Amino acid sequence: MLKVENLSYSFPQKDLYNEISFSLEEGQHCAFIGASGSGKSTLVDMIMDPERFMFDGSLEIDPSCRMGYVSQFSQHDRTEDVTVFEYIAEEFNRIQNEIAFICTEMETSSDIEPLLEKYQEALDAFDTMGGDDFESNIDKKLNLAELTRHRDMRIAELSGGEFKLVQVIREMMGSPDLIIMDEPDVFLDFENLISLKNLINDHKGMVLVITHNRYLLNHCFNKIIHLENKELQEFDGRYVDYNLSLLQIKIELQELAIADDEEIARNEVLIDRMRFMASEIDDAALGKVLKARVKIQERLIARRIKTPFVEIKQPDIRLVTDNEIDETTALKVRDYSLAFDESLLEDAGFEIKSTDKVALIGSNGTGKTTLLREIFKNDNDAIEINDGIEMAYLSQIQGEILKESNTAVEEFFDAGFETLTEIRTYLSKYGFDEEFIEQRIGSLSGGEKNILQLAKISAGKANMLLLDEPTSHLDTYSQIALEEAIQNYNGAILMVSHDYYTIMNCMDYILIIEDKKIRRMSMRKFRKMIYANHFNKDYVALERKKKSVETGIAVALRDTDFEKARTLSVELEELVKAI
Template sequence: MILLQASDVERRFGADVLFHNINLQVQGHGRTALVGRNGAGKTTLLKMIAGITEPDEGTISKVKNLTIGYLAQDQGLDSQNSIWAELDTVFAPLHQEEATIHELEQQLATLDSSTDHYQQVLKQYDHLQTNFKKEGGFEYESRMRGILTGFGFDEEYYDTPVNALSGGQKTKLALAKILLQAPNLLILDEPTNHLDMGVLAWLEDYLKGYSGALLVVSHDRYFLDHVVKDVYDLDNRTLHHYTGNYTQFVQHKQERLKAEWKHYDQQQKKIAKLEDFVNRNIVRASTTKQAQARRKQLAKMDRLERPTTDDQSIHFHFHSDKDSGNEVLDVDQLKIGYDDQVLAGPLSFAVRKPHRLGIVGPNGIGKSTLLKTLLHKIPAISGTIKLGANLEIGYYDQEQQQLHPDKTVLDEVWDDHPEVAEKDIRSLLGSFLFVGDDVYKVVHELSGGEKARLELTKLSFEPINFLILDEPTNHLDIDSREVLESAINEFTGTVLFVSHDRYFINQVATDVLDMRADGIKHYEGNYDDYLTATASAGPAPSTGSTSAHKEPASKGKQSYQQSKDQQRARRKLQREVDRLEKQMGDLESSQAAIQEQMSQPEVATDIGKLTDLQKQLDDLKNQSDEVELAWTAAAEKLEEFDQTN
């Protein structure tokens, strides 16, 4: 059954059209995602669907008595109530019904059971009791406890005033309240913000079993993969519908665009052929009728539009002037915190070139504090931090405090590199989508996404061989996250990062560090490998060391673990081979582009340009030779591994 339907919806701002021809259906028990670039209009469309605003054109129809729960982005509760009392307001109708039931019980105790009035009261009492049970009157407290526990609110929090909570906690509580209301349609705008991985996993399971329908906007691709079953893509000011989860949507979209380009190219060839015939034969008496017939055919043809997509995205890479040593970072028995108040520790781990280590752990455990301590921005309480030789460190701060709030975008970059020409600075900013007058925006007026892009702009300008990133995907849309993933995977240096973006961790991490209050534990592989390891090993023991604590095991368990270790080791080797193959392909493409440029007549006669291009070509060839050697070595290791295992 269709719960809600949008037909030919349009939104305009003056003469500008934000989107048009929007057609969308939400099915009963549907699990639907709305995706698209930042600024495409996803939140605007959600507000229309939720009934908060009206479309400029078109209609949004709903089934009778449809209840909708809408959670705006970063929407938090504002209440003087305690946490428990605030959530309990959801069940006010049940409390009224319960009070009526108690009143009827008192009446029944005083009435003569042989009278008609007694029978009438008894009938009303039975009806209310049945309805009270049906509406969950005997389970609402356990539902409240279950949801509060899922969102990380233990019983010690129940009496805490809502207004004493942090912004993130208020947002979690707002989502908890909507879930308790159990509307027919849940509309959630970025519900995974402020949630740690444990809560995210719980929420995914909860939403899978939710009895109503779900319409969600999220940049969390892992969440979308595990929850949604169809995707609407707001692209090029209109909607395209795809079945499947996020990964399947990406594949289907590529296939659709490929098919559209094929049909468009075929029609263009046919049009060119017909037009050529008309031009050659329209004036010849013997063939003019055929030419006129083809002209009519051209006039009647339903011409396909050139396929387009919102494909404007940032493009960049990280670079270094020199290689670091193999030993990048050694941390031993480190305790971190503020004012001698320990947040976590002792922590011991090592970082080696060119690994990419992702740090995971509950919110508030001190992951960002750890990074700042490693960079000596915060003093360590105890323990040692040893940085390796020849390090060029680049740091991305999730709080974006490294940006100067009163500078323009242009000056924020140019002031650090006054020797560089303005046109080169503007060209760099353009690759991060700061074009035209955007470069004169003041930093404190930028959105979170724009600040994130500006911070990445500055990082890409610096020579770096050790990259330290604190929640780098926050504020980035999905396309920008994918570009960042490619830049990190192509980076030849070492990376240490904190992230709650599980999809991102899967794409870039070679290792995972699981951080707890009393220790940190090392796992090889990406996030899925980490989940597999922790699921098979059970809860991780508290430890201050990265070395795995192994319990005595039977031969069967040892055999199983050995098999898992071998699989993980092979995946690691295969990822390295694949990475180097991609790098070889990219370098070959770059060489081909330069060779094509050198063959152009206006360049072939310009000795200066030819010399510069030849230098670039030589550098690329040298890089290609180095990568090919590395690929050969990696491929031989993989082949040797397969032969011995």
Template sequence: MLSINNLSFYFGSRPMYYEANLHIKPKDKIGLIGANGTGKSTLLRLISGEYQPDGGNISKSGNCTIGFLNQDLLSYQSDESILSVAMQAFERQNFLQKEIDRILHKMETNYEDTDVDKLARVQDEFDALGGYTMQSEAEAILEGLGFTTADLSQPLRTFSGGWRMRVMLAKLLLQRPSLLMLDEPTNHLDLPSIEWVENYINNYEGAIIVVSHDRYFLDNTVNTIVEVTGSKLIQYSGNYTFYVEEKAMRNEIQKGAYENQQAMIRQTERFIERFKSKATKARQVQSRVKSLARLDVIDDVIDEAAKVNFKFNFGTQPGRFIMNLEDVSKAYGSKRILSGTNAVIERGDKIALIGANGKGKSTVLRIIAGTENLDGERKLGHNVIDSFFAQHQLESLDVNNTLLDELKMAGTAKLETELRSVLGCFLFTGEDVFKRIKVLSGGEKSRVALAKVLISEANFLLLDEPTNHLDMMSVNILIQALQQYEGSYVVVSHDRFFVSEIANKIWYIEDEQIKEYPGTYDEYEIWQAERQANAAPAPVEKKAEAPKVEAKTQVSDFAKKEAQKQIKKLNQKVSDLEDKISKLEENKTDLEHQLGDPAIYNDSAALAKANASYQEVQQNLAQANQDWESAMIELEEVEASIN
């Protein structure tokens, strides 16, 4: 489908790619990985034609179409509704719809036989391309990405960059290109939307290349990993977990081959040095010199598993309680986030605050930080020193400072050698420490800002989406730093691997309350799956005298009664929809008979009315069938939960 042959591309004198090769087949699901700055996004731009290669070529089959979701789309704005923007994907269908409207309008005043033929052809094509269901399809994808039905009619301009990116993703998915390229799609998605995209990709019929630092996302969506390293494209036939295992094996083999070759080179060089002055050995010496010149040198293995050896200390120990939130309420106008909720953070708590966007995670973080107005009481514990990291704080970095100067501004008494050590932990080595902030990429700025937070000697950290724009190596460094950190923290993140590695408690917002699961993310997922399967309410703290078995029986009986009520309602809904579908099909048959009568073509007004009615019936029938399928799926799930 698409072939990259001996690709070379330079930024100035620096080779991003040199004689790189890759072949993409239909239905390939490729995860493109590599450190920041190695050229992952550059490769996507080369494939899309935005950049031109300096050597080699990128060839594609004639029927190959390409869709590219890139970070530049964050700035796209429009006064059109998000539904209208998404439906721009149906370019041909939109053109045909306008053509149908034009012909019908013309036929109202100027009837011609040629128009009738043209109308029939256009309507046939429109129907074949799914024109009558395109709106419902667009609505389904937008709602899958987290928009409410009310949002669909709102102008795109009124949404933030992350939400605008979701609209552009929806538009791209509706286009169904044969090669779909996604650059960090999970940066702007919450957990439910990430899971929806995973399911969509798994069922996508075309090929996909996705750049992502989310290991769980890659494991759940791709069947091939392509690593960008050393200006080459190295392919691994499996998901990310397979890649990690396979690369470790390849590195072990390469390391052995490298060491053997180096031993042979040293032995040969000693022979040459020892006998180069002896005429009797001249032929053998020359032979060995030529063999060394012809030698295909094996590279040593680069250790990419960076280790954090710096100990992040703080001088002041806090008391037992870091913070108490008592009877806290928060609302924005009519939108209520919290209502009389309570929460406690104790020393040693490593809390991950998770959930869908719009539930108020960042608001809760600001409440804890004391930067958000609230009703209720926020009690900060004894000797608590906090430090807050959020994406907008990257803008507070002084762009004219060097990295060393910026860390010195963190207010610590650390020596320059210590600060260099910290920067080394965050992959800034050698002369990198004298780079100015203004020349850094987004990911590099994030690393600097995180380093400042971690050396601030705060004993309580608040981190809002700290892994955004970080590559996998940088995420691994942050995980190690937080695992070694002896203080407490609350982290908002949608990166499931990251959360599973750093949290010992999970917070989530439900029913306008902050609720807590006292365990790791992996344990929380298992509990949540069981909870949803049983349709049971969240566990509450039980009194010592309450028998556990009895409580479980009461919950089960309640859940069954509620499920049976829901089954009754769904059965009625299915029955009503079946009656509606039956009537719509009868109407459709009647209209087809009308349109099949040659006499109607002598009355342009009657023809236009019949055509309009026929289109309306088709749209209503498609929607009714879709509603019936959704109701049946929901009914089957509820019935399965009590069996």
């Protein structure tokens, strides 16, 4: 259906791909992964419209392949006056109306042949989409996504997450041979994420999904395409098996690299000794031996270079504060109410101490982002901030914090940095090179913008962070780096998130919005709530054990204890087989 061979493509600012190749076949559900800014969305754009791009290599798509597409950026028109069912059924109704119009024309036309041809084309299109049963099929999809109660609701009344699911259903209802989704999970609450998983797994055609969401990666795909450092790797199998394979390769290569380092060091001593002797003695034979030894050294250094899929860039995210305060109440919210078209919160209240790390959770559309913004503005009588608290804010609407017409250099000069060298050194820790810092922020990927926001927040050294969906658009490696940074941060954090992995890995407790109130929940109860509804106990135990073993491998590699790393790798392999 889809075949890419030796494809290379560059922007003026940087190279994206270097002779990458992959294929997609019928029935494959493929996750497309890679670091932020590696070019995943651009490659999807090329697949959708190859004529827009000048590239080397070949991109072959079966002429009969019908494609559907769900964008990461699409938002519904709040003024659109159609129901959910009408929105999903729009193409079916259009073809039905076309068929009815052609039939009416045939009743009076003297030249019926072209009308018969149009009639047959419309019938074929309707049949290809499964038109005979489209109403019942829409109802089945809505039920699968737990949106049956929304069937007759106006599109304008849906939350952003609900609309994203409706979009997925609408594209799937066209029965495409290949449906492509670009980060469809961004900003979905956990219930909607479960629904998205169900829709993906139920779809019979090919699926290509750009995602960093660990829940979807673990539950939806039988093929992995990994784009990293301008190269691409295919893996037929589950994400958890692919991750294990990468880890085993890393153990092997790290051990070889240390052996290579030792051999290179020994060789360097020999070369230095021979060069000294050559400077003292004019001997042609010695010169030849020296040249041979230098060539051996060059081969050793070239061989030492690791695979791009092991040398994965992980930003060095550090959340720091210069102004730590003794443990006290950092934030009080009392009798807080919020309403738009309807009441969202009524007389809500909570407190956060100066070292608490707290997740604010709730369904889409319950007022989490608005509350976070009001805390940051600090102009509501229901909100009280301790005098010693300095706040920083990360927005899910990235243009609120970053000026998209700026370069990264300009952004950080505006943030108080004094020299270009200072900016280059600081941003290099976050994985940003010289080419990157001169690009306009508006041209960056969503993940790169979020990393840049985190870099800007860290530079401010605030002692309370308000983070609105900080893991959105971040690749898996950056998510893990952020989790470590949150764990090591000494100040207070209030984080809106639907990523239950991040919540469980680094939060102290939960504030959950239910029935227009905010109540505190322990991490133990939160885990129980999530697991009871969506996982069995064996899966939970296996995931915890798997994480423990992976941590053990990381420590063993740090200590260059390769025997222990290999032993733990065997243990991890057995756990993966059981998942």
